[in-house]
Amino acid sequence: MTSSAVAPVSTSSAGASPASPAAPPAGAPLRRSRNRLGWLGSEPVLWVLGLLLVPVVWHLYSMVNDDKLIVGPLDVARAFGDLTASGELFTAAQSSGTVLVTGLVAGAIPGLVVGILVGRFRLLDLVVDPYINAAFATPLVAIVPILIVALGFGVQAKIVIVAMFVFFPVAISTATGVREVPRDLVELARSFCAREYTVWRDVLIPGALPYIVTGFRLAIGRALIAVVVAEFSTSVTGLGFMILRYSRRFRMAEGLVPVVLLMIVGFVLFWALKRVEKRLSVWRATP
């Protein structure tokens, strides 16, 4: 994504001499070689340029536009500094973070267990699978008001909402992964007199791990959505509260600060998950 976004700019700066499009040798990678871009073509440089592209365009747009409601990245950065210094951002983040983490755990663990059970036992799968898929397809936001009636406006309601968003992707991915684990390996474990839980620990979970990680990745994205949804629709607290409060007063820069923070949190969580996955998959042949 980043490199393709930058490509037009760099080709125009380096492309005075039209390089003759020689046919690539057989077996060469399908991606175009980046040699023609010179130093601009090195991966870190492209990465940084890509990262700067959107903020720069945003900044230029906010400069030429007189509308006071259109704030630039520098305004947001300044507001970020102010809200951090006052401690307001930290307090709000703490409240949202608690909901996020608790909800993630409360959704992921049952999701993992149900996913393994459904993937492991075919008859259970037959009965439960339609429900899980129906629930996954349902826009869960739609039942949030109903949940609030049942659970009230407190922090439990928020946690349940997040857990609900997290549960289904984890359960579905885990079940798919467990179904993919060769039955031969389960039988091997049985032949060594393994108990059911050691089969889970030694065979099913490691075997399904790539799918479980995919489920977690989906779950993290959905959990971040769920936190904000929960904070908007129950008692207004945390980062969601900040967004509402400042945007209602037309202070757009301040209103965008929690959004940026949520983005950073999502980015960091994805990155951490990727690292964990890499460490856990040393046993797979790299293609």
Added chain:
Amino acid sequence: MATISAQSVQKSFDSLEVLSRLDLEIQDCEFVSILGPSGCGKTTLLRTVAGLEKATSGQILLDGQPVTGPRPDLTLVFQNFRLLPWRTVEANVGYGLRLRGVPKAEARERVQQKIDMVGLRGYEKKYPYQLSGGMQQRVGLARALAIDPKYLLMDEPFGALDAQTRELMQEELLSIWADSPKTVMFVTHSIDEAIVLSDRVVVMEAKPGRIVDDIRIPFERPRSAVDIRTDPVFAELRQHMWGLLRHEDRPVAAGGAPGE
């Protein structure tokens, strides 16, 4: 004592009879091969002895005890190795010990000893995908032997290996067995392999699976596979078994039976 006794074992999958009232006795520390064409039920018999399948009728006794499920003193070696791909060689070899809760230090020692025995020293930290088929099956063998089982059941363990590796592994199995004899049930469709390794060869026929001959192999132990193959008795035995299997006029049998 580690004896295996199959008493009129019958096994059907739906309406298909795979084993037909089959009787078989294997003595303590005897090496018995089950030889037969594809589909004769030899693998089903082995799996029933291992407690992975239930007989439709009849029973299997191990040392006089009826088999009801997998037992801690019996291990299997599979044709398709079945190593856990996310575990290193040493973790795979130690798998059975870990499940049995053997203390770590003792387990490490026994694992290393088995790894040395199958000639995989230096490969302890490798993952299965980094090993050749022959090396993977050495791991499978070491894993089975690590728990020091009384019964060792092998289901065409060398069937997926190339001819040279196969002979090498037979040679190694002979020497391993000579060092610590166990009751072995060895399923194969290779006549040569059965003769070279076994004290007795039980020949089966298909549809329904039944025993048609039970042949004592007279070669002295310790054996050398190379010497046996050049012995005239070997040729005689081979011809006799080939004659038995040839009766099976289906193409599967003709293709599967001659061995390598």
